Amino acid sequence: MFNRGTLLERLGNKLKQDFYLAMITLVGAIIASFVTPYAIYRLYTGNLVVGIADLIIVISAISAVIYAWRTGDTVKPGQFLALIFCIGAGIVCISLGINGLFWVYPLLVFIFFLVSARRAVILSLMLLFTLAMVDLAWPSLIFVNHYQMTSFLVTSFVCSFFAYVFAYRAQLQRNELKQLASIDSLTGAGNRHTLNQELEQAVLLKQKLQSRFAVILFDLDFFKQINDNYGHKVGDETLIRLVPIISGMIRQTDQVFRFGGEEFLVLLRDMDTQNLLPLAEKIRSGVEQKLRLPDGKAVTLSAGVAILEENEHWEQWLHRADMALYQAKHNGRNQVIAAA
Numbered sequence: 001m002f003n004r005g006t007l008l009e010r011l012g013n014k015l016k017q018d019f020y021l022a023m024i025t026l027v028g029a030i031i032a033s034f035v036t037p038y039a040i041y042r043l044y045t046g047n048l049v050v051g052i053a054d055l056i057i058v059i060s061a062i063s064a065v066i067y068a069w070r071t072g073d074t075v076k077p078g079q080f081l082a083l084i085f086c087i088g089a090g091i092v093c094i095s096l097g098i099n100g101l102f103w104v105y106p107l108l109v110f111i112f113f114l115v116s117a118r119r120a121v122i123l124s125l126m127l128l129f130t131l132a133m134v135d136l137a138w139p140s141l142i143f144v145n146h147y148q149m150t151s152f153l154v155t156s157f158v159c160s161f162f163a164y165v166f167a168y169r170a171q172l173q174r175n176e177l178k179q180l181a182s183i184d185s186l187t188g189a190g191n192r193h194t195l196n197q198e199l200e201q202a203v204l205l206k207q208k209l210q211s212r213f214a215v216i217l218f219d220l221d222f223f224k225q226i227n228d229n230y231g232h233k234v235g236d237e238t239l240i241r242l243v244p245i246i247s248g249m250i251r252q253t254d255q256v257f258r259f260g261g262e263e264f265l266v267l268l269r270d271m272d273t274q275n276l277l278p279l280a281e282k283i284r285s286g287v288e289q290k291l292r293l294p295d296g297k298a299v300t301l302s303a304g305v306a307i308l309e310e311n312e313h314w315e316q317w318l319h320r321a322d323m324a325l326y327q328a329k330h331n332g333r334n335q336v337i338a339a340a
């Protein structure tokens with residue numbers, strides 16, 4: 001049966017997670033609710049130019065919202081909306097004069113949430129410049145006098161400036177939050193949440209594009225003894241130093257994740273069976289040579305490797321790598337075993 005509660009919950013979660021989708025939806029809803037009555041009124045009173053411009057703005061806003069929800073792409077609809085709004089606002093101001101100018105203020109704020117701050121600045125300046133030029137060419141078409149035009153331009157710049165500062169800072173904070181939510185705070189490797197997403201994505205890419213993926217799941221040997229003998233701080237430092245050593249031995253397109261505790265996973269793209277075991281072996285011996293305890297003793301690891309099979313679920317893929325890792329530990333540690 002159709003579950004309305006779950007659907008609404010899923011839509012709400014999507015809006016919470018995707019800032020630009022939320023903004024496009026909000027702007028679409030505001031435009032549809034507030035501009036539609038004006039469009040009807042203008043058409044009813046015979047002001048066809050403004051009525052049609054309003055109608056185009058409403059239809060564009062609704063289409064952009066639908067497109068963004070259907071495709072997940074928020075960049076193109078954002079740019080399209082910002083452009084349509086600027087052109088629409090220009091037409092409305094030229095047709096209505098002072099009465100149209102009030103719409104420019106909310107617009108100058110909206111566009112900073114639809115496109116990047118740099119694009120929004122360019123669009124805002126283009127709109128204000130066009131309005132000023134039109135008024136200089138046809139005096140009193142938009143503004144009553146030059147004093148009014150200057151006041152409008154100055155207040156619009158102030159409005160744009162604050163919208164820019166706010167949007168820019170919000171973007172920085174969103175990036176920081178995204179970073180914090182996706183990495184392990186101790187080692188800087190990807191965290192478990194990001195790992196699950198990347199593994200799901202890998203399975204999708206395998207099904208769609210036949211991409212080849214592999215994992216190396218490894219665990220440091222006798223890590224409890226390192227903590228017990230050298231202290232927890234040395235244990236932490238060992239984990240921190242491990243990640244750049246691994247990253248230095250893989251390609252930029254490959255990723256390292258902390259699976260939990262002293263267990264890590266390397267996700268490899270375009271990897272085939274012949275190259276997987278030699279790479280895992282290189283990582284194992286590289287760590288043994290480079291990762292040393294304060295007294296010079298080597299730290300070793302055991303690893304299980306697995307290539308993603310056709311039609312395999314990511315949990316099954318991980319499970320095979322885990323079984324291979326278990327086997328490597330069981331066989332005496334400091335070795336690599338390939339999954340069945």
Ligand SMILES: Nc1nc2c(ncn2[C@@H]2O[C@H](COP(=O)(O)OP(=O)(O)OP(=O)(O)O)[C@@H](O)[C@H]2O)c(=O)[nH]1
Nearest residue numbers: 219220221222223224225227232235236261262329
């Ligand atoms: N310093 C430090 N220790 C951790 C961290 N996370 C997990 N550990 C410790 O890692 C140790 C893992 O111990 P075990 O699971 O027995 O594994 P092990 O000693 O490496 O033995 P094998 O895996 O069988 O070789 C535990 O003592 C955990 O407390 C961490 O972030 N920092």
